[in-house]
Amino acid sequence: MKAPDKRRYRSDTRSEAAERTRARILHAGKVLFSRKGIDATTVAQIAERAGVSEPTVYAVVKSKAGLLHALMHDAIFGPRFKEAHQKLEGLSDPVQRVAMSAHVARAIYEGESAELSLLMKSAAFSPELRKANQSFEALRREMQRERIDALFAAKRARKGLTKEAAATLLWMFTSREVYHKLVHESGWAPDEFQAWLERTLIDALTDGFGADRVAADR
CATH class of the missing domain: 1.10.10.60 (Homeodomain-like)
Incomplete structure (x- = not known):
């Protein structure tokens, strides 16, 4: 032995x-x-x-800022995000990948709300939190870039839309502010938010073909 x-x-x-x-x-x-x-x-x-x-x-x-970044990273990119991102990586159709951004966004903000809700409320005006959020927003936009590039490479983007405008719209629609206004302030169920966001992303960014398969895969 x-x-x-x-x-x-x-x-x-x-x-x-x-x-x-x-x-x-x-x-x-x-x-x-x-x-x-x-x-x-x-x-x-x-x-x-x-x-x-x-x-x-x-x-x-x-540092204290490093601790805050670690807390946000663990909450945002935890199990919910990993599951959603795995589903995203399993898709090849660029329209479906854009629509799956709704699931990824929901996972990010559900994880954040579950782990850091009190912290976010108590430190809402903190310069350190503002810096951490700015870093997260830059990272989130960069992570979405590949989906937009693939959409345009496949010529599946909505007619008349530029790549930069599409990237901005995807980043805006999947923002924390939109999630909070609809789910926390307006009382939407997470499933309702995700379904709405999928439809919105398809309508705003894509040619729409393959949209019927998105709902079936959700």
């Missing part, structure tokens, strides 16, 4: 310990940011609540 690889065991143990430390730091930051606000929270307070040293906090997340 082959002897266990002690080096791999030690490496796995260290990795698990590092993940637990990261989780404690992120949880401490989320609690404090939600209760005190981002700007009023210090790294020392985060370290104390997490039960680690300040240098450990800096080593894991670099």
Whole structure:
């Protein structure tokens, strides 16, 4: 029988310990940011609540801004997003891929609402949150670029629409603000929001062919 690889065991143990430390730091930051606000929270307070040293906090997340980015990344690109993105990657038709952006948007904002609702409300006017949101918006638009490029390459874009205008419309319709106004403020069910957004994206951006298959795949 082959002897266990002690080096791999030690490496796995260290990795698990590092993940637990990261989780404690992120949880401490989320609690404090939600209760005190981002700007009023210090790294020392985060370290104390997490039960680690300040240098450990800096080593894991670099800064308070880094901690906020990590929290947003984990919430936005969590299991909901991964499932939706996997479905997106399984599609080849460019019209269906644009329509699937509705599912991706729903997944992003449901994850964000579930994990960071209190933080977002308490830190709404924080400069750090504004910077983090700007970075997220730039990333979101960049991630959508391939879908627009494919739509135009296949000559499936709506007649008269430029590629830049299409990219802007996709980015706007799938924004957090649209989701919040319809779901949180107007009381739409998430399924209703997703169905509306699919139809809107198809009508605004594409030639419409293949749209009947989108609803069947949802």
